[in-house]
Amino acid sequence: MQERASEAPLPRPKTSRGEATRQKLIDAAIREIGRRGFADASVAGITQEAGVAQGTFYVYFRSKEEVLRELVLRMGRRLRHFLTQATTGAADRLEAERLGLVAFLRFVRDNPDLYRIVAEAQFVDFEAYRRYYDDFAAAYEEVLKAAVGRGEISPGHSGVRAWALMGIADMVGQRYALWDDQASLEEIAAAGYDLIAHGLSPKPAGDAR
């Protein structure tokens, strides 16, 4: 596995024109790597897709690996931003879980390339892959602890819960949002939320949930 922890990314461009070119290269890399996979994607393919000369790539990135690392970072930021927006205004943690799950499924269906890029990063830049999940889990854990403190959810192991909830979203997203473009995401999210909120236990008699 390529380890490039010692290679700092190239500095960001100083002009807005440079920033626009860098952004064009990133968008092209999402399409090229998302479509062909990392091994088959090439710098030439990325620059062709972006409509710039091949040498321009190296003004902004050292390598295909560096661009993938940047895409994983963006995927994380974009997803977190999207989920924050979707869950703002939720009455409590359970409602936030419900809104967050349907938003995640929509995000996966709308961004199939980015979903794949993160999965593939595991084999190209393990540290970037792991950081993606660790950062997400750490933030999730804090949110769950705070919700326990407010009595919105039952007490429990917040770390395991964070990873388990990420796992539910990830695998249900893969099956029903990524591989299947017909399933109703609202219906799927409602079923997933029911498990998250209540678990599998038979409902006690008289429990009106």
Add this chain to the structure above:
Amino acid sequence: MQERASEAPLPRPKTSRGEATRQKLIDAAIREIGRRGFADASVAGITQEAGVAQGTFYVYFRSKEEVLRELVLRMGRRLRHFLTQATTGAADRLEAERLGLVAFLRFVRDNPDLYRIVAEAQFVDFEAYRRYYDDFAAAYEEVLKAAVGRGEISPGHSGVRAWALMGIADMVGQRYALWDDQASLEEIAAAGYDLIAHGLSPKPAGDAR
């Protein structure tokens, strides 16, 4: 991505000596691909690891892709067998979930190479990867439906539940069994089981679960 659906696997060896050599190659491939990753693993590395001549590989497999496909099939069979053994004798579905989760975590910790091989198959042979999960989910779904029928678990969307439960095991396994060799798997499984059985909802007053 390489598509080899039209390539039938080579016939299995007719002698027990041939079968033993094939098995040696498979064990060596698990180590070679698990350790180096699919892209960097080579047929030469596999045969060296197995202690056979390089040409011997092609008596049993057409390509590195074919051997990976075989490894994914084996991973599925071995895991299912292991989980069946671990959950036999469970009093009901909830107990089977509890026993199955701790067994899965132990399996991941003991078989890190195989875990990685399945994940990487996604980018080498998507059909094999998808079949691995689809088969697992289909069997899981049937088991959940039967448990609903016996009143052991509450009614719900068995398909979404199957994928969600696989996702919990997968992500919790990645974090606490694959990346972490210190965490107590019993403790982690107990926390995961609590979510699976009861969900996040605050416990109603007087509920003695």
